[in-house]
Amino acid sequence: MKNEFKDGFIANLPIGFSVFAYGSVLGVLCTQKDIALYELVLMNIFVFAGSAQFVMVDMWSNSLDVIGIALAALLINLRYFLISASLSPVFVNSSKKDKFKYMHFATDESWAITMQRLKTQEITPIFLFGGGVCIFFTWFTGTLLGFNLGEFISNPAKYGLDFAFIAIFFALALSMFKGKGDLIPWIVTAVVAIVFEYYFEGKLYIVVAAIAGSLCAAMLSKEGKENGV
């Protein structure tokens, strides 16, 4: 069990580097918005979702629009519902208590790496937990350094670190490619994502395109036809 924690932690370290760099950017933004250290710490602990935290800090002002900001952040985090649903094979032998305990540590990164690992070996939620703690640790230290030291990685995009997220998520998606049968669902997902992102504001395209692609795959599959609904 300890080993799975360690495995999860180590598997998340490469992307943890980018998480750290972007944490430091968020820390700097917090100082510019006069966000107090305790507010940043509370956010890191209780929200613990990078893109939502960026939106919260971006919308932050002296007269805080609590409902508006909360809705915007939660809209971005809607994908966690799908992420959570897709993790059910990992939690298949787990108690409810374990689900409540470990799911807070499901981030885009730790989830994606867990799902990929699941294809080659049987893992328990401890792997997800170890990865989540790695992301938690790198994110937290990144934000604190940015908050206290100011800009030490002034422009992470210059080093392509923003593309690190895209590259790893894309590579992980490719590792899940099962063959020609996946082509149509993949194209549907990509086209819906591009079109929806173009015409609608915000991050809703993630959830919409993912549902469209998965629906398409479920409809096209021969397995589904044989087994019924």
Added chain:
Amino acid sequence: MEFNINAVLLIALVGLGTYSLRVSGLLLSSKFVKDEGRVKLFLDYLPASLLLALVVPSIIKEGVIGLIASIVIVLCMYKTRSVLLSLVLGVLIVALSRNFFI
């Protein structure tokens, strides 16, 4: 440093909402999903389609370099199946282009 009740309220709201989203998908799927059938298939495809949905618009926005980096990642995954190497190559291509070609 003064205590801002609105800020704490906001963080509590987003925190609770996000945690609920993180838990509810798992709880609902274990209630409704049988071992076969279309719901199971739908869930099986979610990881890949979520990841794709996350990245495709960002790749397009990156322009030609984004497409080149993506093609290299596809080739690298096809030849080596190494996510780490794909990550390094992708970042390297984008970083080089931003520092030397723009």
